[in-house]
Amino acid sequence: MAPAYKVSYFNITALGEPIRFLFSYGGIEFEDIRIEKEQWPQHKSKMPFGQMPVLEYNGKVAHQSLAICRYLAKQVKLVGKDDWEDLEIDAAVDTVNDLRQKLGGYHYEADEKIKKARGEILFKETLPYYIEKLNAQAEKNGGHLACNRLTWADIFLAGLLQYMNFMAQKDITENAPALKKVYEQVCELPNIKKWLQNRPKTEI
Template sequence: MAPTYKLTYFDITALGEPIRFLLSYGGMEFEDNRIQKESWPTLRPSTPFGQMPILEHNGKVAYQSAAICRYLAKQVKLVGKNEWEDLEIDATVDTITDLRLKIGPYYYEQDEKIKEVKAGPIFNEIIPFYMEKLDAQVKNNNGYFVNGRLTWADLFFVAMVDYLCFMANKDIIANSPNLQILKENVLKVPSIKAWIEKRPKCEY
């Protein structure tokens, strides 16, 4: 029987990996359609808004990675127990996205002189600030982001952290013991561990 989900994204972790984590967590068979960068210009016009990842299911196409994750989180019961917890989860995911959007311009900067200027705030202010706040949040929630239990915010962060470290060219959680505990808690989930072991090797 063919998988009911088809995920299309580049052959990297980044925005596709939280979706892969959630599908794997739920034991959902999915087609992991990884396209090469040179194929993207041909595929792009057929996507809803000219971007990936996209998730196909029952003839429908979904876009926006966080929205896809939120949908899958409901399917696999990794959402909050009430609306307030859902708000806390969403806020955490949005905060992680904010961090990615702040690191991104540094990583993608081609002018080395400008990149050097951007490095100061990134490494001396922005990353330490976010790591301190997120680490404290996990400490206050017994190894997780929200209410002391596993939610999709935890999977989202751990799935994204390799990409964040790649862009920063450093281990951004090296000095964040509670975020390291969070990562361990997620990676020891049997279905996530199995995915990590079998997923294709890629640059980041």
């Protein structure tokens, strides 16, 4: 039988990978549809708001990667034990996502002069600021981003890290041991480890 869930995304990690991590963590089978860049124009108009990742389930279609992750986190029980814990998890996820967007604003800038100016601010101010704060948060939470235990905020960070490092052209956790621990602990989870060994090899 075909898996009940289908995920469509580009053949890269990036925004698709936290979703794939969550499926893998929960041992939930999913169809891992990867659309090559050259095929994208013929798919774009069929996607809600012309974007991926997209989740299909039971004939229904949903987009927005964070929303999809939150839905899956509920299925695999990586959410908070009360509303305030969920708020702390959501805030951590949104903060990691803010950092991802800031890295993207630098990496994808086509104008070299603007890119250089953005890089100045990013690498001297923004990135160190975020990393220091996130590292302190991970220290306070015993190697996790929230709630002193594994939640989907950790999975989200770990799934996105390769992409964020690619955009920064360095390991952004290099001077942030507690944050690095968040990542390493996720990668050591048996189901994630298996996914990392077996997933398609891609450049990003």
